[in-house]
Amino acid sequence: MPLIVLWDIDHTLIENNGVSKQIYADAFRRLTGQPSAHRARTEGRTDRLICRQMFLDHGLEPPTWDVIGPALEAAGAGLEAELARRGEVLPGVRDVLTLAAAERNFVSSVLTGNIAANAMVKLRALGLDHLLDLECGAYGEHSEDRGALVEVARKRVHQQHALPLTTPVVLIGDTPRDVQAAHDTGAHVVAVATGVDSAEALRMAGARMVLSDLRESSRLIDHLRSLAL
Structure with a gap:
């Protein structure tokens, strides 16, 4: 699936x-x-x-x-x-994005509060843009509500890849708002404690899987594969 x-x-x-x-x-x-x-x-x-x-x-x-x-x-x-000059790619990110891009059953894109143009600026500046399908992402210009971006992404993936609108979605993010957006829309969520919120705060927000960072790439990819079964 x-x-x-x-x-x-x-x-x-x-x-x-x-x-x-x-x-x-x-x-x-x-x-x-x-x-x-x-x-x-x-x-x-x-x-x-x-x-x-x-x-x-x-x-x-x-x-x-x-x-x-x-x-x-x-x-x-x-x-x-x-x-x-000042930005940096977080640990494990290049490896895990490369692995996700290689998975035939995954559409790997973004759901971000950034507008699309600035999301591209950030990813291009740090050499990550080629590892993601940015045409079907959901961006900050689409809504004030982060949860509403999930449906935006579903529709764009449907248009770009002809996948059913019922295709499972997983959000990967670092804030309680990412967790809440997933819960509000029936999506899965993986929280990563690489931002200001602690692992405990992310668990309290309702994330069942919380990673310390994305260096746990094999564990994450195995978990994502299980969601696609």
Whole structure:
């Protein structure tokens, strides 16, 4: 049976070392002409929600998304070289993505709060873009609600690969929001304690499988294969 494997990006596949916060701050400056006094609140939120909240935190009415989106994309493009310099691929990621890409029954893509353009910037800057099927991923421009992105990914995989909409999905991420998105949509979840949330916090959020990092590649791939049976 096929399996849709959807990876989070920040703190699951890569560490951006503060560049993401710079992207949001630069987009805010582009839109308001002033520096941001409050840092963007991320923690598994989508870009739509992050940007709207950032404006509210400054006491400003958020612009419409068709105004915010291009500014955010321009900010990401302008910081790609900085991300390539400062960012890093987390331990085990290249190996596990290579193994997942080689599995004939897997569609290995992303479910991320980043807009598609900035997801590509991050993955390309650190040499991971060729290991994922990014055409059928779900991205931060699609909804404020992370859970809603699961259905987006299901539909895009259906369109790109002609897989049934009932194909099982597994989310792999580092925050309780990843766990909640899976539970809300009937998806499986694997939590990875490589972000700010501890393994215990991820278990408390409801994740049955929690990894310390993605160096446990064989164990993870074996588990994913079991979900496809």
